[in-house]
Amino acid sequence: MKKNSAVTAQTKQNLLDAFWDLYCTTRIEKITIKEITKRAGYNRSTFYEYFTDVYDVLEQLENSLIAKLQELPIQQLSAPGDPFQLQALVNMYSQHSRYLMVLLGDHGDPAFQGKIKASMKPMIKEILVARGAKDGFELDYTLEYALSAMIGILSYWFNQENGPTIEKLMELLAELSSEGVMRKLM
Structure with missing residues (x-):
């Protein structure tokens, strides 16, 4: 089953926004995937569909x-x-x-x-x-x-x-x- 591209893009953007909110106040080495996914409202497996780690999000x-x-x-x-x-x-x-x-x-x-x-x-x-x-x-x-x-x-x-x-x-x-x-x- 193929995912809806608009939903996929929105999910990725939500994860990026959650990361960004954290990155604006926290050094990258202190940001965890758990914090990003909790803030964005997703689970860890969703994060890994788009990114390998927090450094990949920044990249x-x-x-x-x-x-x-x-x-x-x-x-x-x-x-x-x-x-x-x-x-x-x-x-x-x-x-x-x-x-x-x-x-x-x-x-x-x-x-x-x-x-x-x-x-x-x-x-x-x-x-x-x-x-x-x-x-x-x-x-x-x-x-x-x-x-x-x-x-x-x-x-x-x-x-x-x-x-x-x-x-x-x-x-x-x-x-x-x-x-x-x-x-x-x-």
Whole structure:
């Protein structure tokens, strides 16, 4: 007998939501399958139909966010005059801030930032090389620097109670991108 795909998707989402509720306040090594299934209202065998363990839940959640990043129209991420204009990334970040704030925060997965950069860097690099950028260590390090800065500033912004508007933040990022950090500070 084949299961209803809508019910299956909802069951998996309920388990993910229960995990997420726990992960927001508890380190992953302290989360148990029993807690997840109790919170979601299922038994352990249901959990194992979708996940192997709590780390698999986190991995699947992170992979779904990475997939959404890879769906972004990368051409919007790199306008010809400003290769690090990231309005599309900010929009995606805003839509999924519930997850990204925690995953990129102090109690999140330390490897997640690396996963984001590893998924985005080749796509942005390809566009920049197609536009005439020289492929070499300078481009690689510049992309690493820029992506680290963007992810860091977005994480910082989302965790501020009285942060600037998104428009002001984008304005600052554009200035930093065009003027350079040290010139902006001087």
